[in-house]
Amino acid sequence: AVAPSDSPTIFDKIINKEIPATVVYEDDKVLAFRDIAPQAPTHILIIPKNKDGLTGLSKAEERHTEILGRLLYTAKLVAKQEGLEDGFRIVINDGPQGCQSVYHIHVHLIGGRQMNWPPG
Ligand code: 5GP
Numbered sequence: 001a002v003a004p005s006d007s008p009t010i011f012d013k014i015i016n017k018e019i020p021a022t023v024v025y026e027d028d029k030v031l032a033f034r035d036i037a038p039q040a041p042t043h044i045l046i047i048p049k050n051k052d053g054l055t056g057l058s059k060a061e062e063r064h065t066e067i068l069g070r071l072l073y074t075a076k077l078v079a080k081q082e083g084l085e086d087g088f089r090i091v092i093n094d095g096p097q098g099c100q101s102v103y104h105i106h107v108h109l110i111g112g113r114q115m116n117w118p119p120g
Contacts, residue, residue: 005055011104015049024081029067030074032109040089041112042082046074047104055103056094075109084111091119 014021015031024044025032035043048067053059060068072090079088088111093100 005103006051006053007103009102009104011045011047011102011106012051015047025074025078029070032074032078035108040110040115042084042088042110044078044082044109046071046078046107046109051104054105056100056105057092058094059105071105071107075107078109079111082109082111087111087115089115 010019013019014033021033021036023031023033025046029049030046031049032044032046035045037043048054048071050067052064052067053061054064054067057068075090088109091108091110092098092105093108
């Protein structure tokens with residue numbers, strides 16, 4: 001049996017086109033789509049199509065290094081595509097204290113307005 005945290009999530013339904021999403025980038029390994037509750041003019045989620053146990057960054061193993069790099073590189077490509085030449089924010093929430101709500105690793109790409117630091 002799979003652990004509860006490793007169960008399918010809403011993102012599997014998006015990957016499988018069972019529920020709609022506004023996809024902004026897709027290749028054989030990753031999918032990028034607009035967040036349903038955007039926190040900025042641009043708010044995109046970048047996810048691996050094959051979760052491979054990567055419910056969150058805290059579950060990363062050596063075998064995941066290639067896909068982790070690919071998620072960040074995709075964030076750069078999409079940031080350019082979105083015209084975020086003045087800058088952007090990358091976020092990976094992990095676990096309850098990190099405010100993670102979907103247990104399929106995802107990179108948030110947020111931009112189009114001035115960000116604040118520290119984030120709170
Ligand atoms: P987390 O809190 O886990 O870091 O981020 C999960 C994100 O997924 C949230 O920003 C939330 O708005 C987004 N989200 C949750 N369900 C859906 C959905 O069905 N479609 C889309 N496009 N985004 C979703």
